[in-house]
Amino acid sequence: MKGLASYFTKRVVFAVVTIFIIISFNFFLFRILPGNPIELLYRNPMLTKAQIDALYHQFGLDKPLWEQFLIYIYNSLTGNLGISFYYKQPVTNVLIPALENSLILLVPATILSIALGIITGVVSAWHRGTKLDFALLGSALAFYTMPTFWLGSIFIIVALYIGGIPVSGMYSLGLNYTGIIPRIMDLLSHLMLPLITLTLVLYGEFTIIMRNSLIDVFTEDYIITAKAKGADDKRIIWEHAYPNALLPMVSIIAINFGLVVAGAVLTETVFSWPGIGLMIYDAIISRDYPILQGAFLIISITVVIANLIADFVYSYLDPRIRYK
Amino acid sequence: MIDINDLFVRYKTENGYANAVDHINLRIEKGIIFGLVGESGSGKTTLGLTLLRILPPSAEIASGSVNIDGTDILRINENEMRKWRGKRISMVFQGAMNSLNPVINIERQVAEPLIIHENIDWEQALKIAREKLALVGLGENTWKRYPHELSGGMKQRVVIAMAIITDPEILIADEPTTALDVVTQDRIMKLIKSLQREYNLTTILISHDLPIVSEVADKIAIMYGGKLSEVGENEQILRNAKHPYTSGLLSSIPEPGSSKEIKGIPGEPISLVNPPKGCRFYNRCQFASEKCKNYDYSPKIVEVGHEVYCTLYGE
Numbered sequence: 001m002k003g004l005a006s007y008f009t010k011r012v013v014f015a016v017v018t019i020f021i022i023i024s025f026n027f028f029l030f031r032i033l034p035g036n037p038i039e040l041l042y043r044n045p046m047l048t049k050a051q052i053d054a055l056y057h058q059f060g061l062d063k064p065l066w067e068q069f070l071i072y073i074y075n076s077l078t079g080n081l082g083i084s085f086y087y088k089q090p091v092t093n094v095l096i097p098a099l100e101n102s103l104i105l106l107v108p109a110t111i112l113s114i115a116l117g118i119i120t121g122v123v124s125a126w127h128r129g130t131k132l133d134f135a136l137l138g139s140a141l142a143f144y145t146m147p148t149f150w151l152g153s154i155f156i157i158v159a160l161y162i163g164g165i166p167v168s169g170m171y172s173l174g175l176n177y178t179g180i181i182p183r184i185m186d187l188l189s190h191l192m193l194p195l196i197t198l199t200l201v202l203y204g205e206f207t208i209i210m211r212n213s214l215i216d217v218f219t220e221d222y223i224i225t226a227k228a229k230g231a232d233d234k235r236i237i238w239e240h241a242y243p244n245a246l247l248p249m250v251s252i253i254a255i256n257f258g259l260v261v262a263g264a265v266l267t268e269t270v271f272s273w274p275g276i277g278l279m280i281y282d283a284i285i286s287r288d289y290p291i292l293q294g295a296f297l298i299i300s301i302t303v304v305i306a307n308l309i310a311d312f313v314y315s316y317l318d319p320r321i322r323y324k
Numbered sequence: 325m326i327d328i329n330d331l332f333v334r335y336k337t338e339n340g341y342a343n344a345v346d347h348i349n350l351r352i353e354k355g356i357i358f359g360l361v362g363e364s365g366s367g368k369t370t371l372g373l374t375l376l377r378i379l380p381p382s383a384e385i386a387s388g389s390v391n392i393d394g395t396d397i398l399r400i401n402e403n404e405m406r407k408w409r410g411k412r413i414s415m416v417f418q419g420a421m422n423s424l425n426p427v428i429n430i431e432r433q434v435a436e437p438l439i440i441h442e443n444i445d446w447e448q449a450l451k452i453a454r455e456k457l458a459l460v461g462l463g464e465n466t467w468k469r470y471p472h473e474l475s476g477g478m479k480q481r482v483v484i485a486m487a488i489i490t491d492p493e494i495l496i497a498d499e500p501t502t503a504l505d506v507v508t509q510d511r512i513m514k515l516i517k518s519l520q521r522e523y524n525l526t527t528i529l530i531s532h533d534l535p536i537v538s539e540v541a542d543k544i545a546i547m548y549g550g551k552l553s554e555v556g557e558n559e560q561i562l563r564n565a566k567h568p569y570t571s572g573l574l575s576s577i578p579e580p581g582s583s584k585e586i587k588g589i590p591g592e593p594i595s596l597v598n599p600p601k602g603c604r605f606y607n608r609c610q611f612a613s614e615k616c617k618n619y620d621y622s623p624k625i626v627e628v629g630h631e632v633y634c635t636l637y638g639e
Contacts, residue, residue: 228417320470
């Protein structure tokens, strides 16, 4: 058990170092972008030089880059992500509600896509070479390569054609709910299309990984051993092959968490879902550095944490890692 | 009694069919250790896998029958066959390799055949599994371990415990000591021998290693190129080998303290795809003659229990 503790400690230290590197990287990344936030901000050609300078000073943009960087690091570590150029509010106040909205979409989409990916992958692998395999693998590949905004747009067109299905936002505008139930129902009806879109875009990769990983496992000697014991197909798949095939899946899921967020940017933009993805999109247009930095920081930390969890899950699934 | 009649098993390959088991007739008496010896690609493993019907998808049992106590196991359906696997016929694979599942602990893997075949809960099954593990010489500290934590010899013991937990009638051991060091090899062989004696277990010992097989086997069959070349009692094969291939195998065994040069057999094993007509050993045999080219593999009886498949003998 001592090995397990040192394994966890090592992983946590790695995660912390990674997050620090990301914080530094974030700062420079957006300053390389062309465009000037102050120019976009004042929008008034009549401003005097003194007023413009005052704006630069207010946001600390008149200081040398290294000083801005040190201030940024200090603030980031103390939880102060700065003031949004555009919203004129602390970044955390703007980002936290957006993050909550995103999670309402991302968490179910991730879970659904993993479940769908595992099921189709297992079925596909077991029936490999048949028409069923071809159909499942084909649709997985098709959805995987489909542009998110395109698929989203198709759903919007279909929904408008059918009618009665909300295609944008989280809640219907101007409604006064009589209780929590109607409010949730309204949210769910708005959630439907973005959730389906994101799930479909994400699940294909899981199908392919699960299928290939299982097919690899099927050729292992211990599968023949299981067969020689008299195990039936169900037992061979779920007791012997599946736990082993899951190992590469866990890494892929963690690595892909960033992709989930990227998928969210497009999905949220298409369906005007007021989440962190839509906020990133707006912030890029208005060169809102603090929001971008904040959003990227939150996303990066989520990805790092997802990987950390994956490491723990991995050690739970694979005894070879547990006792190293 | 295992009665193998005209068994023909072939694999589909890109160049045509590979005849791995090429019309073989063999009778294996109950309660003995039957050694099946041949080099890689001689068809011995295919013969073993056929008895359990766990051949890879590219393989095809083209003809023949395998009668065990009056049941032709090649004719029963898959559901019926599953009841034989791990229950009446068990197989021991090369444990040192990957025949144990890396993510399931030892005692659960050993107990699994009971869960599959008997109406028994995990608690009882694990209790029996621990007894069997102890029987093959694995102590309590290993029971909850995972395969990667065990040595090759320990893994081999686990695989054996797993195979005997349902008290099978027939045990097929395919290269059970390959990749183990000589001391461990010896211990595993002694274990197999003692189990066979204790449970009157019909044991089919498949190996490329004639000296190891000859230490424990009651009867030995030599395979070459998908065909049998010689079958006999242990003594008959060792002291009175008739087939040039068997003699070649025996003369490649180094003798301790002897300065005699080890001869070996020149040439390469033949391909099982489109094998030549007549004797498979023809192109490597120093006694080869014209009539070998048309040899139809009719057995020549040397004495009771000793058969040789060679044109040098008999009529």
